[in-house]
Amino acid sequence: MGEKTRRVALLRHSTANWSHDVDHERQLSERGREQAPAAGRWLARSGLDFDLVLSSTAVRCRETWGLAERELSAPSRTVFDERLYEAAPGDLVALLHETDDDVDDLLIVGHNPGLHWLADALTGEADGDLLTRLNLSGFPASSVALLTFEGPWHDVEHGVGRLVAYWTPSG
Template sequence: MSVDTPRRIVLLRHAKAEWSDISDHERPLADRGRKDAPVAGRWLAGAGITPDLTLCSTSARTRETWKLVVSELPQRPRTVYDERLYEVSLGELIALLNETSDDVDDLMLVGHNPCVHALADALAGEAEGDLLSRMNRSGFPTASMAVLTFNGSWKAVEHGVGRLVAYWAPHA
């Protein structure tokens, strides 16, 4: 792979979850989450984005979000459920991206705030128009997505390497 290979990272925060007495890891989606997740999938499909690989947290709400999102895509990407995405730091997320094989051009990550938002903000060295300020003003609500591009190897992913090319939220 060339150092100029174009790559795309799609960061998706899980859809709205229920607040209940069960453990945080097992919280299911709320009704609004079950409505927003397929809308997010339709936005991805309409944007022509089908990841080669999706890394998804093992929590119930992220797995349920991904199931509803992927049902709207023209093809199902390879999906890896990774417990490291559940409670993770920004540095750990970047290290996880660095593990990605260079056979993957488009990667999707389905996770949790505040880390998904922090990762989008950290990677975005540049942004189209006012996308970065819109994303940061929004607080990265549930079921929202950031799409970033960069050139090179996944091993080279670090702060400021990407360009924020799209930001979408279901209720924006």
């Protein structure tokens, strides 16, 4: 019997206002409030049913997920984890390693540059020009990268994934 296929989607928070003195407390801008549901609609069309959502505790991530989740057919178990705020690359991989093996589909809602780095680092193969598009775009606000890999979460390392989808609000 082969290894179990897992999917991880990475959703960067939507566009936020710069009007708050405390970065963690920044709220979504009007544009961001339009982007987040669009990302949710893309996730819904992708047919993913997330077993777990890990989100940064930052206000803009909470708001992004709240608006995106409304577009999905069923609510997902969501954990807000402060380690996702300003997460270093090693922190993101550690979070993947901690994921229970009963989770097949995982969504991470977080920030750049961490999510861009994670998508690029995990990608060993990519469908078509997806990796080029991801790297040229810089993983803008509300972007979603979807990767698949075989095996348990604790075995995730550089290059084990296949980038199978990449979406940005601008198309």
